[in-house]
Amino acid sequence: MYCRKCIKFTSGQEIENQLKEVDSEYFLSFHLSNKQKEISQKLAKLVSQGKSVLLEAVCGAGKTEIVYETIFQTLKQNKKVGFAISRRQVVLEIAQRLQEVFKNLEVIAVCQGYTNKVVGDLIVCTTHQLYRYHNYFDLLIIDEPDGFPYKGNKVLHGIARNSYKQSVIYLTATPDEELMQRVMSEELCYLKLSKRPLGNDLIIPKVIYGFKWLLYLVLIIKINNLVKLNKKLLVFVPTIKMSRFIYFLLRKYYRCCYMNSKSTNKEEIIEEFKTGKYEMCICTTVLERGITIKGVNVIVMFAQHIVFDEASLVQISGRVGRDVNDPFGFCYFLATKKTKEIDKCIKRLKRANND
Structure with missing residues (x-):
């Protein structure tokens, strides 16, 4: 039996988790700053140890770019990676950016209007679409978990938790109290980046x-x-x-x-x-x-x-x-x-x- 909130996420067949060797090399048209490299390496190491991480990075610090190395290392081990985002238009933009960087991978976007193909080398989806991927990902990256509609939504939280087997990375500039409590309880490791790549200050309104x-x-x-x-x-x-x-x-x-x-x-x-x-x-x-x-x-x-x-x-x-x-x-x-x-x-x- 399912509650009314959950029933709409129960349709569809469970996706078979097939191991597939992929070329996960990535190509950057720019260089990460020293601080970005430092955080990127720390993040990859923590995930390789099976840890889950909250990465707090100010707006414009390049948090998406920082996870490239972790994605590369995880896929290199023939593991599954998912990138979940609350909003449809951001899913499409991030999927395009990832495809430009991971040129040899099949990066697919799964969101409203884009559900004909739900399996690829690297999956970018809305948090709602995670119901398709029960116990599927070895690493799940959740972008902006403090934003609408993911924040405070117990149904989406449960769907996300059931979609990964090992590690989760939360990316945000504005972690909420619930995430910080999980850091304090040592459920999550914590990394912070307070500067943009050039080191310029944030604009003060x-x-x-x-x-x-x-x-x-x-x-x-x-x-x-x-x-x-x-x-x-x-x-x-x-x-x-x-x-x-x-x-x-x-x-x-x-x-x-x-x-x-x-x-x-x-x-x-x-x-x-x-x-x-x-x-x-x-x-x-x-x-x-x-x-x-x-x-x-x-x-x-x-x-x-x-x-x-x-x-x-x-x-x-x-x-x-x-x-x-x-x-x-x-x-x-x-x-x-x-x-x-x-x-x-x-x-x-x-x-x-x-x-």
Whole structure:
């Protein structure tokens, strides 16, 4: 018998775990920093010992690149590796990146709309799709475990736990209390990387306080100033309704698009934004994680809203300054009042810069 939450994850046949020798060599078009190499080697060693690890790495530190060596070493032993991510559009992006690096592997993406093929040399999937892989992976890598919808979801936690036999790696810039408790209890080993590859500081957001309608005026002024820089701009808003409202407010004056959880063409919107069709994207927290846009600046509208917790604000500000050729940018939080979450975000970023 299954509960209502679990029953939708019980269909389908169990995948046969066939051993297959693969060429897991990877090819980088760049060099890891000394600190990245150090963390990468430590991670590979811990996993080779059967340990599970929490890797806390600031936004833009290259946490995906850091796990390449561990993936290589694990596959070299004819073991199975899975890379699980909460959001579909990030699955597709990470799968493409991994295929470019692990050129001799068959890297497959398994998510909504991509379920015809579920077996490959390296599997990248949404956390929901892990139900297909009961006791299948020797190593499971879970990206952003503190993000929606994985965080606090006992069903997804259980599905993930049942999908791997040996080790799990959690990758995040904002580990939650549950993960840190597992570190304290020595259930997880802990590695931390507080610097981006070039050693440049994280961007500290500038907070602007004002009344609601004054903030709309500030928003227009900041948009005008930032668009003149000929760089892309992300405007984060707290609700779906507001994303539509601000889009319709601005569309006559700027090349802009909007995106939220209800958008049916997320991949298309992201691609068109990246390639320059739009200069600005108004979005909800659906784009707070897992996306890298070169040279982007950020505005958070109504940053005091309950949807913007510390982790969300840290992740959003982490979209800025990720381009190694242009590690600078602007991030503004527009808020009607001070909040603990805004303060904690600023303090966390400053601590990382001082590490």
